[in-house]
Amino acid sequence: MTAQPPRPLMSSASPGPGFARLLHAPDSPLTEVIAVAHKIAVFDIPVLLTGESGTGKELLARAIHDASPRAGGAFVVENCGALPDPLLESELFGCRKGAFTGAHEDRIGLFEQANGGTIFLDEIGETSPAFQVKLLRVLQEGEIRPLGASVTRKVNVRVLTATNRDLEEEVRDRRFRRDLYYRLAGFPIHLPALRHRPGDLPLLAEAFARHASSALNKPVAGLTPEALARLARHDWPGNVRELYNEIQRMVALAESPWLDPSLFSPTLALAGDPDPTPVVGTTGTLRTRVERFEAEIIDEALERHNGNISRVARDLGLSRVGLRGKMLRYGLAGGREEEGEGWGGQAPPDPSDLQKR
Known part of the structure; x- marks a missing residue:
């Protein structure tokens, strides 16, 4: 099993323990995102988190739940893009025995499991129009009907959603229901990509190196200045998740205490800047x-x-x-x-x- 990215990360201006897991510099764009998320966490309204994959949407959703009056309830997560409609409905709303092939017993859905707490629906933009109609009814009526059941059940759940798509564009192109969008986007929050958080990258890289060192039981001193400069020039399409995987690989391969560019993956090594002069310069403080x-x-x-x-x-x-x-x-x-x-x-x-x- 590969080590997972660390959760407890620092932020001197963090408004709460859940938000402290989101490592950032004081002048990072993430500072304003966290401040806004903390303000709305206490209000029982739906939140739509947008941003590229790997930017930390689930981590922010969990922090919002932890700072809300529902913190004592369950926090339940479902990736809506991972399942076809029948299985997704069964996962979320539950099913009765015999409702479909393989339904050998009654099953409670995630909405009921999250009753009194929060449900986080990731990749909501991947859902089909048919499923969107059913989800809209749940949000409007506050009740679910398990597959194969004839009666509905009331649920009291706060719904947080996330997507890496532009849902407003999806609405304009009629791939996403306008009425559902406005139900979900009670308060939209956008998470910036890692390439737009240059001041955060050295903090993240060093924190990930310490975590991977502990997880792999392999002591390392840190990253060399050249390695940090090269990391800063990469676009990071996979964002924080990609950075963690890169640092973990470097720690695993390291034969000396310092992590240098010789440990980069082929993708990162071949994606170097054609200009041999580092973008951030070779002199001055970090x-x-x-x-x-x-x-x-x-x-x-x-x-x-x-x-x-x-x-x-x-x-x-x-x-x-x-x-x-x-x-x-x-x-x-x-x-x-x-x-x-x-x-x-x-x-x-x-x-x-x-x-x-």
């Missing part, structure tokens, strides 16, 4: 080099979105004010607001104040 990298990411996003501040902020998982602050800090000019947006009638923050954040 913070300075990470800030250079962050400035380059923001500058590239501004160019890609023709300076549209709202789109850049959405793409990078930042607020418009947070993005403007970083642009001032790094001396990045340009950028335009969409009509009716901006600093909300207030003066922009003083750049000297931003250095204190």
Whole structure:
């Protein structure tokens, strides 16, 4: 069995023990995500978590449950993209004996198991239109009917969902029901991709190295500066999960205390930057080099979105004010607001104040 990514990770500004598992730097885009999630955790409303695979949506969902009044109840998870409709219905709503081939006994579904607690439906965007109709009824009526049963059963469950799809686009293309979308998206929260969290990567890499070292019973001192710089240049399409797998591999193969680029997987080794000069530079403190990298990411996003501040902020998982602050800090000019947006009638923050954040 392979070691699993560590759960108890640090965050000095974390609002609660569940959220402390989400490791991040103080100026990370994840800081604002966690602050918002903590505020809404206490309210019994549905939350839709969006973001690429491997960004930590289930971990955030569990933290929301742990910070809610339902924390004493069950937290039940189901991947909706892993099962065909009949089996998914049976898993969620339960079934009576003989309801389908293989149903040899009555079975309680996950909604009933989560009664009084929270159910987390991952990959909700993968569900079929037929299943969406049945799920909508459960959310509207607060009751389920097991397969093969003639009577319904009341359930009291908070529903959290997640997807790596753009559900608004799915709604426009009629692949996802509009009424179900608005039922699920009581409060949408987007988790930024790892490539948009450059300041978090060194913290995550070192934490994962310590965890893998303990799990594999193989002492390591840490990662070399060259290894960290090379990791920072990778796009990480698999996000935090991919990073953990890479670090675990490095620890397993290491023959010296320090993890260096010679231990990279073929995929990472072949995906090097054609420019031999590291993006973050070869001099300066780790913070300075990470800030250079962050400035380059923001500058590239501004160019890609023709300076549209709202789109850049959405793409990078930042607020418009947070993005403007970083642009001032790094001396990045340009950028335009969409009509009716901006600093909300207030003066922009003083750049000297931003250095204190």
